[in-house]
Every structure is written in C-alpha cells, then in structure tokens.
Amino acid sequence: MDAVVETPTVMFLVGTVICALSTLICWVMTVLRSHPADSSIISLAAIELYLIVYGIYAGIRQAMGAAILGEAWEFWGYIITALLLPVGVFIWAMVDKTRWSNLVMSFVGLVVFVMVYRLEVIWWGSAL
C-alpha cells in the first residue's frame, strides 16, 4: 500500500468533484426552487474557496522555485479569471431572483472545471 497518489492529481480530482457537485446542486435547485437556493450559493463559495487554496498552493510552490511547464503569465491569468468568475456570476444571478438564478450559477462549475483542467496542463503538462 505504498502507492502514493501525486499531489497534482489530488488537486485536480478535488476540483473536479467540487465543480461537478456544484453544477449538480444548481441543476437540482433549478427544478426545486423558484428562487436562488442557499445550497447553490454555498456551492459557488466552495468553488471560490477551492480556487483560493489552489492559488495559494501554486504561489507557495512557485515562490519556492518550483517551475511550471507553461507560461507563468498565462497560468496566473487563468487563476485570476477563474477567481473572478464565481463572484461575477453570483452578482449577476442576484439581479433577478428567480429559479433561473440557479441555472445561471450552474455555469460556474462547468467553466471552472475546464479552467482547472487548463491550469493543470500549463502547470504539469497534463491534468492527471
């Protein structure tokens, strides 16, 4: 039992699960609630928190001299854009508080998943 799962894989899998759960919760809440559901909003907060942790982890590693495979500018551009996304979509979803707010918020999980995938490719060369 000494098969050590590498950290990048863990980071990517955690991100995938959080994004998938968030999107799923938002879809279910679109059906169940005619207003923005607390669980949808919390799931966006979870994605934001994950991205903050991801950014801190990447920042510490790179500050300690660990190089990434791709371009640092591109990498941090992706992180900053991804960090803005849950906040921006949340604000937009609150403009009109209907069931569709939940569906609007479900976009975050889908897009952040793709962005984390891209980040992993820039960082390590592959996502898994």
Next chain:
Amino acid sequence: MGKRAVSSDNGRSTPRNRGVGMLIITAYGIFAVSAFARAFYQITPFPQQDKVQFADAPLALSLSGFAAAVYILAALALARTTTVAWKVALVAVLIEMVGVIGVGAWTLMQPELFEVATVWGGFGRDYGYIPLVLPFVGLFWLLKHRSAH
C-alpha cells in the same frame, strides 16, 4: 435542463434580459471575459521565449482581439432592453455568426495561418463548439423578443 410544468415565469411579460435570457447573457459574459483575457495575454508582448508574439501571427491574434470585442459588445447589448441595444445586439450576434463560420472554414482551408488558437478557429472546437451554437441561440432569443419597432 428541461422546462418543468411548475414555473413561476410570467410567460411573455418576462423581459428579454430576465429569466432564460439571463442564461444567454451569462454565456456571452463568460465568453467576453475569457476571450478578452486570452486576447490580452496573446497580444501583450510578455517577454517569454515560448510565447507567440504578435508579429509572428498577426492574423490569428487580431482575430482573437476582434472576437473578444464582439463578445463584450454582444453581452452588454443583450443585457440592455432599449431599441438601440436590440439592434446593436443583433449586429453583434450576426458578426459573431459570420465570424465563427468564416474563421472556422478559413482555419480548415489554411491551417498554416492559424498555428495560434483563436476562439473561432475550427468552428470553436477548443471551446466545445459553444462559440458555434451561441450566435444561433442569441439570434433566436433576439427574434423572439423583438423590440417595439
């Protein structure tokens, strides 16, 4: 994502930028932000060895910037309900439609010109073909919600 029988919508009285319209605007907004970020990164001359500089691929990078501008314009115009905004949105969506189909076909015919990816390259293949679907959805939505005149 099917529409359920239970719906709190007011049917036809829902404005163009509310309800389902918010989804379309969100999609345009996400593309506006990501296309802008990408074009900004591509066009800004960050001093890196591997990065393709503007002079190396002026066509692909110009198209990246142009696509970003169109998405930003479309997102803003779709979010507003004035007659002018409706017209602006229609023009932006049509430009987008011509752009994604035209650039898509162009990348197939002359792939050597497009070694750097643009949003509309290969009909938006890199973005799950969403750039190809989006203008049709946008056009449908605009025609469904014609302005008074």
